[in-house]
Amino acid sequence: MKFFQYEALGSTxxxxxxxxxxxEAPAFWVRADQQTAGRGRRGREWSSPKGNFYGTACYAFDGKxxxxxxxxxxxxIAVAKTLNAYTLTSEPTLKWPNDVLIDGRKIAGLLLEAKPGRVLIGIGINxxxxxxxxxxxxxHLLEHMDPAVLNSEEPEFTGVEGVLAILAREFDQAFRRHLAYGFSATRADWTALSKGIPGPVTVRLPDETFTGEAQSLLENGALRVVAGDGTIRDVHAGDVFSGS
Structure with a gap:
């Protein structure tokens, strides 16, 4: 595994x-101390000041x-397990489709791009x-770390390079598990970390908002929701919030 690290980039x-x-043959990682043109989902800007993690994994992939x-x-899953490597006051949880939260607050963002022969997985962690x-x-992470480990003689948190080492290992393991056992294994791992399924949700789509009960993550990656009127809605894209 190769790592390319920079002081600044437009986008990793x-x-x-x-x-x-x-x-350059995959797999490899690109990390920057800061980005000047970081992007989130749907073209949203991802704020990228120094001190936080900004990286992209490039893996060989020819799937649909x-x-x-x-x-x-x-x-x-890899981001949540990376955060769990630290002594936290609250465990990270996952929100559909790929948000990582601590105490219901967003700590990370992901942006995936598939191109011929490779897939790029951009990850930002506050x-x-x-x-x-x-x-x-x-x-951000330091708000949720146990003060005892932050102030010890050998602190757990050593900066972005330490996070990269853990994240690269966790992602590689999760990626290989996904390839070996399929999405059913990934779905089980994701659901165990989500905490909000089953449970009440509000779903915000481009043309409507509705409430209901999130039932399960489906094999195709959609979120199955039973709406308030009893209809079954499979959500493939949109914003989903726990609670109704």
């Missing part, structure tokens, strides 16, 4: 794509787009600071 995903096109999309669940705003209140 763009750099990973460039490296692949120039002949709908199969590649399932890797976002793999990445969310470590020492977080931006304001967003659909889900944000947070």
């Amino acid at each position: 995903s763009v750099e990973a794509d460039r490296l692949f096109d120039s002949g 787009p709908n199969e590649a999309a399932k890797l976002s669940f793999v990445a969310a 470590l020492i600071s977080h931006p304001d705003g967003g659909n889900v209140p944000p947070t």
